[in-house]
Amino acid sequence: MTKAKKSLQVALLCGGPSLERGISLNSARSACDHLHSEQVTVNPIYFDHQKKAYKISRGQLYSNTPSDFDFKLASSATPLTRKELRDYLSTMDLALPAIHGPFGEDGELQTWLEKWKIPFVGSTSESCHNAFDKHTANQFIAENGFFTLPSAVLQKDKRDHRKIVEQFFSDHKLARAIVKPATGGSSIAVYSVSSVEEALEKSKIIFRDRVDERVVLEPFCEGKEFTVILLENRYGMPVAIMPTEIELDYTDHQIFDYRRKYLATRQVTYHCPPRFDDNVVERIQIQSEQLYTLFGMKDFARFDGWLLPDGNLWFSDFNPISGMEQNSFLFMQSARIGMSHRNVLEFVVQSACRRYQINFPKPRTEASEAKKPINVIFGGDTAERQVSLMSGTNVWLKLRNSKKYEPQPYILDSKMQVWRLPYPFALNHTCEEIIDMCHSAEQDDKRLSVLKRRVLDKLAPEPDQISEKWFLPEKMSLEQFLDTSEAVFIGLHGGMGEDGRIQAMLEERGVPFNGPSSKASHLCADKHATGLAVAKLEEHDIYTAKKRKVSIDSFKGYSMLEYNAYWDDLTSYLGTGSIIVKPVDDGCSAGVVRLFTPEDLRTYIHFAQNGSSCIPADCLTNQHGIIEMPTQKVNFLLFEEFITTDKVEVVGKKLKWQTVSGWIEVTVGILEENGKIRSLNPSITVASGNILSLEEKFQGGTGVNITPPPQKYVSALALKQAKKRIEIVASELGLQGYSRIDAFMNVKTGKLVIIEVNTLPGLTASTVIFHQALAEKTSLSPVQFVEKICDSMYTRFDKHLEEKRNVNKHPGVLKLVSSK
Known part of the structure; x- marks a missing residue:
């Protein structure tokens, strides 16, 4: 073994040329969060x-x-030359490739590392090359006695596409097929087709x-889809963890595509362990372990497959580098056996260290200070409940890395019951x-314990490699949850989480919580009332968009003629000429749409x-994708002028800026420190459609935010003035802790038109407020930023306790009520 160092130096390789580079960034972010x-x-x-x-910072x-x-x-x-890259990597103990798709998983990157004699995590270049191409991998496993479905391949430079497709449909009597890149991943450019013509068109x-120079054709599979993670035990033997069943409604020939895979949605459901018989689970585990050995893989991998109606197992995809996003299958399945992120x-890094005889440093044993408990609550019943889940779990995971706070996750269900959740x-x-x-x-617990024991016996982890204790989820009323919480981090979005109701309940009980008071929360949840409050600030060059509030019932029985007249x-x-419509009191993106015509108005009203x-x-008109609508009944709508902005x-790799009006859309976080609110650096919002969708705001890998705006286009003075004005808005609305303000900003003067205020902004892994905190002069990491939020809520609470002590001589009970 080599001599132990103070810390293991790991080069985390991310990005790459493929369409999955955004997902690679998610994986790298998560790996950095939990490994560093x-x-x-x-x-x-x-x-x-x-x-x-390029060498980049963790930030x-x-x-x-x-x-x-x-x-x-x-x-x-300046990019590193190939020699500079090799020299830099040679100073590292180990490389961890987190690049998905071509270059990262097809063996090319591994070839570089092998040639340069750089120790790395994961499979060899040969294993990656053999496993990654879907067509050749399918042929390879068939030759070695594993069940496969037939497949055909089209090559870009050949002229025999029609002949091959017609023959494939005819030979296998197909009514439907799948067309996909031979070496793609993440269901990018995967199509379900029902005819020869459609297959040729998608190819x-x-x-x-x-996307690729080779296209694979397969029969459309109507079995049950699963995915399984494999790790290596200390003896170098592969062990399949707990397979996950992927439940999707295939009646409309849907596929498990990029959006379903990476954005929380009800269109797909995961079951871990799967709803298969235990003997089927065991067959999946045994066959996947055999395939892992057959391909000669190392350290970890993820295999996708199908349980077919006739009972056969078909392994369709072999991923040498499993996704490492925060709630990826790697973490979901390993958590089932008691492993944290x-x-x-x-465990995976130690497996590679054993192969290369690299010493993995032992943790220092230090007496830790007592941490303050914080219960993190998320979920609810609004249109943004899935975003709330992402925010809440991210806060919980960030605070697990804190030396000051001890978080515990809780979910609020649609019946206002709260559940304490196991990891x-x-x-x-x-x-x-x-x-x-x-x-x-x-009822699942007995079965789970048997499956878990089977995996642990084969994996043989050390006691300190299994840190999470299992317990059954505990159900309680919302009141019981609030009564028994020492402090609450509200991760709810929209509804009672943001309209002041839960804040009022916590104030009544004297329980510290994040974000503004009940009064400020109630005000900002009502977009119309917020506009009226902001309208008082015109003397500060702070404005609100012209708007009209309308009852949705007023459109009952409208004819097209009446819609035309109203428009x-x-x-x-x-x-x-066009207008923005939004529900008055739901979350920031639900139901927010740009309307272009009276027909658009009628259609929107119909759905609402x-x-x-x-x-x-x-x-x-000009609609990009589906538009999520509020889950609660919409009573009032707000119509606003559409404000034309510069085209950014x-x-x-280039920022294109076309001056149109001198206004840009920005989003600005605010943070309270030592009782004082300050504005963070604004971010320019670049949307792919007319309105930022839920994906763009919260799904890592989509949407673009530029923080801070470049001085070439936005003067330093304008930026400074805008930040001052944001602080004036925060003061007028009584904001505390942290919030996010969306606005239009004039690039020359810093004048603002306020769009809306989010009192509990999203705190998902890649949300813009983290970019802003990192861009500060004294940079704040996401963990530090979340700690600051918690610090401010305790500071506020301690101040109120002091006030209570000072008035103790007076009779009666002083309830904790936050200032304006």
């Missing part, structure tokens, strides 16, 4: 789409997408978009999944009056 410690120093290296390598990993900083690197950083799209990442339950992708698991936990009146009053959960794609785009 006193024992392990994580050093990120980012590869751009040309495979040029840069919190960009929402690679595009966020691609253009910054191009203008302000052309894959070739045209340069840190446990499993260290693995918090990692499921939707609130509904978690609640279902809570209800069935007791003409509305656009005349607001002074714009019917209580639809979403507006399907292409129902409205990130194209390739």
Whole structure:
């Protein structure tokens, strides 16, 4: 063994040329969050789409997408030459590739590392090459006696596509097939087709978009989909963990696509362990272990497969580098056997260290100070409950790395019951999944303990590699939860979480909580009332968009003629050709739409009056994707003028800025420190559609935020004035702790038009407020930022306790009520 060092130096390799580079960034962020410690120093290296390598800071990993900083690197950083990269990597103890798709998983990157004699985590270049190509991998496992479905391959430069597709449909009597890139991943450019013509059309799209130069054709599979993580025990033997069943409604021939995989949605449900018989689970585990050995894989992997109606198992995809996003299958399945995020990442790294005879540093044993308990609550019943789940679990995981606070996750269900969650339950992708698991936990427990014991016996972990104690979820009323909490971190979005109700209940009990008071929360939840409050600030060059509040019932029985007349009146009053419509009192993105025509207005009203959960794609003019709608009945709508902004785009590595009006849309976080609110650096919001969707705001890998705005286009004086004005708005509205203000900003003067205020802004892993905290002069990491929020709530509470002590001589009870 080599001599022990103070900490293990790990080069974390992320980015890459493929369409999965945003997911790679998510994986790298999560790996850094949970692996970086006193024992392990994580050093990120980012590869751009040309495979040029850049040394980046850990803070840069919190960009929402690679595009966020691609253009910054191009203008302000020099890529490492191949020799400089090799020399830098040779100073590291180990490399951890977190690049998904081509380059990262097809063996090319591993070839570089092997040639340079750099120790690395994961499979060899040969194993990656053999496993990653879907067509050749399918042939390889068939030759070795494993069940497979037939497949055919089209090559971009050949002219035999029609002949191959027609023959494939005819030979296998297909009514439906799957067309996908031979070496893609994450269900990007995977299509379900029902005819030869459609298969040819989708193949052309894959070739045209340069996704791949080979396309695979397979029968459409209507079995039960599963995925399984494999780890290596200390003897170098593969052990399949707890497979996850992926339940999707295939009646409309849907596939497990990129959106379903990476954004919490009810369109897909995960079951871990799967709802298969125990003998089927064991067959999945045994066959996947055999395949792992057959491919010669190392350290860890993820295999996807199908349980077919006839009982056969077909393994369809082999991923040498499992996704490492915060609630990925790697963490979901390992949590089922008692492993935390840190446990499993260290387990994988230690496996590689054993191979290369590298010493993994032992943790220092220090007496730790008592931590303050904080109960983190998320979920609820609003349209943003899945975002709340992502925010709440991210806060919980961040605070687990805090030396000051001890978090515990809780979920609020749609019946206002609260559940205390064991570690693995918090990692499921939707609130509904978690609640279902809570209800069935007791009856599932006996089966789970048998499956868990079977895995642990084979994995043979050390006692300190299994840190999470299992307990059954505990159900209580919301009142009981509040009564027994010493402090509460509210991770709820919209509804009672943001309209002041839960804040009032906590104030009544004298329990510290994050964010503004009940009074300020109630005000800001009502977009119309917020506008009226902001309208008083015109003397400070702070404005609100012209608006009209309307009861949705006033549109009952409207004819198209009446919609036309109302549209003409509305656009005349607001002074714009198109308008923004939003529910008065729901979360920030639900139901917010730009309308272009009277027909759009009628369509929107129709969906709102019917209580639809979403507006399907292409129902409205220039609509991009589906639009989530509020879960509660919409009573009032707010119509606002559409404000034209400069056109800001990130194209390739360049920022393109077309001056149109001199206004830009920004989002600005505020943070309270030592009783004083200060504005963080604004971020420019670049939307792909007309309104930022839920994905763009909260799903890592989509949407672009630029923090702070570049001085070439926004003067330093304008920025300074805008930040001052944001602080004036915060003071007028009585904001405390932290919040986020969305506004239009004039690039020359810093004048503001306030859009809305979020008193409990999203705190998902890649949300913009973290970028802003990192961009401060004294940079705050996400853990430090969340700690600051908790510090401010305790400071506020301690101040009120002091006030109570000072008035103790007076009779009566002084209830804790926050200041304005």
